[in-house]
Amino acid sequence: MKEPKSSFSIKDWNEDDRPREKLLTQGKAGLTDAELVAILIGSGNREESAVALSQRIMASANNNLDTLGKFSVKELMQFKGIGEAKAISIIAALELGRRRKESRPAQLKKITSSQSVFHIMQPILGDLPHEEFWVIYVNNSNKVLRKLQLSKGGITGTLVDVRLAFKSALEIGAVAILLVHNHPSGTLRPSAADKNLTDKIKTAGLSLDVKVLDHIIITEDAYFSFADEGLM
Known part of the structure; x- marks a missing residue:
């Protein structure tokens, strides 16, 4: 029993x-x-x-x-x-x-231009000897919800998992994202791989209704914006 x-x-x-x-x-x-x-x-x-x-x-x-x-x-x-x-x-x-x-709610930083992205991310990426690819997630007021390192690579490139980028976007309710990576070489010219990846992520975002606002390439003291240059 x-x-x-x-x-x-x-x-x-x-x-x-x-x-x-x-x-x-x-x-x-x-x-x-x-x-x-x-x-x-x-x-x-x-x-x-x-x-x-x-x-x-x-x-x-x-x-x-x-x-x-x-x-x-x-x-x-x-x-x-x-x-x-x-x-x-x-x-x-x-x-x-x-x-x-x-507790007072943390003040969310707002993205107002490509320059504001540079100011947020340059301290993180500007001096690195290797490439890193990050995604900034924003709400419908362009306020930053989260910054996520998507990949970390070598001197000349890094592999990016597009699925992971949008998985996080859906989890936190982001309506748009900004792509950011650095060029340790100091060159601001986007490579063919950079352009192809941007297009690939944009296409994926369309089906999920998550807009890709920009892709910023950062060096130690300057940046290149796909949106500013009409490449978005």
Whole structure:
């Protein structure tokens, strides 16, 4: 005869009751506060699931996260199924939420011209002895969402995975990208390979509705813009 389980683990629940799976399928906004807390604690006790236990904890805090955030480890441990580790997880998560609320959003840099791309990327690429290929992802206001090194190569070239460039664009919701690479030789003239790669990425972007705004070649103290030269 099997011994009864000491707690209801989330993996043993019905699929519709699993907050982790619900978050994956419906997004974080689709979960209640109690379901989010249940993800933190992972399991309940012999009498109740993690969600039921979390609902009871939330009720004791008048269903107010700010009130719950003021609970001590000792107070949380009064609930059956909440040990020290789970209490600390709840407190840490709520403290992160509080700090996030207090944090001011980072000011996104805006791309206004090819020169602004040069100012952003020259400190990264200008002095390198080898080639690197980067992608700058921007939103519909041309503000920079992310800069990603796509490849790193030798003195005369680097291989670029076009699929990876657009995978990241779709993941972060970028509406446009700018291509940037350096020429350690100091020459600003784009090679045939540079032109072919630009066309290849532009074509791929059309099918995904992600526009390629420019391709910038950077040297130590100057740059070449495909868009400025009418090559886009």
